[in-house]
Amino acid sequence: MLLGSGTIADYLRQVLVGKAWIREAHPIILSNSEPEPDIAIVKLPRSKYFQNHPTPQDIFWLIEIADTTLAYDLSKKKEIYALENIQEYWVLNIKKQELTVFTQPENGTYHVQLKLSAGIVKPIAFQDLEISVAKLFEK
Template sequence: MKTLAKWSVDDYHRMIEAGILRDRRVELLAGEIVEMTPETPIHYSTAKRGVKYLEQLLIGKADVRFNGPVTLLNSEPEPDIAIVRLPESNYNNRHPAPEDIFWILEVAKTSLKKDLDIKAAIYATAEISEYWVLNLAAKHVIVFQSPHNGQYTTHKIIQKGMITPLAFPEIQVSIERLLS
């Protein structure tokens, strides 16, 4: 049985700085450097429209990041959308850490299994209180909440209507707008 070498976030950053990972679309997931799934046009468009919509809803409340890394204990995933604390200048010299993150959204079509299994476990382990997966094939949003011992204890599938994020109870997010 082979044992794979696990990489730390610091190792990963040193590889990036040295140019070893140049021209490679990778992310660090649970200590492993993983090739990112190529984005389909609908994946990219949905994520970009979602960012614009959420920026309107959260103006002055949070920074809405698009395809940017977040630094966790042994991972540095690049979620499609991350809602993080202001001010944006906090991230001039570092990526958002768990204490900066309100919630994360992933857009899934070809990446659904990775988003539901690997990324959900990584985000739950990091105690990210809320994680949404926009399932493009099924046209619904899976909302994960209440992380405990590396897994989310609640999840619900929502096909239409509004979602109220835990961090912003005064905000209503339209499922139809996210999936359009």
């Protein structure tokens, strides 16, 4: 069974209960496009998105689950999200079981890149939370 966004999203829902809404494969509104990230962690209340998709100001961070899309997720999508000032962007490399975290967007690039294959990650928006890298890759 290939790891899907559902397993990851379910884990994030447990960790972020009452703090954020987890959206799977739904559009977000950017200045020139409406991409559908695999997972978007957005501000509450959930009802805010019944009529409109989230904009960059609503987004805590975005996650792409990369199998066949790794090159695109690490290049074009990263650039698009950085240009829109998305503060944090994660790419889960399924084949290598590696999480890449991008932060500090400026002028179409992220200035900080962190690669993890174990341990914990603390999202910028929720420094009090610890997300297990291993659990992100559980099947």
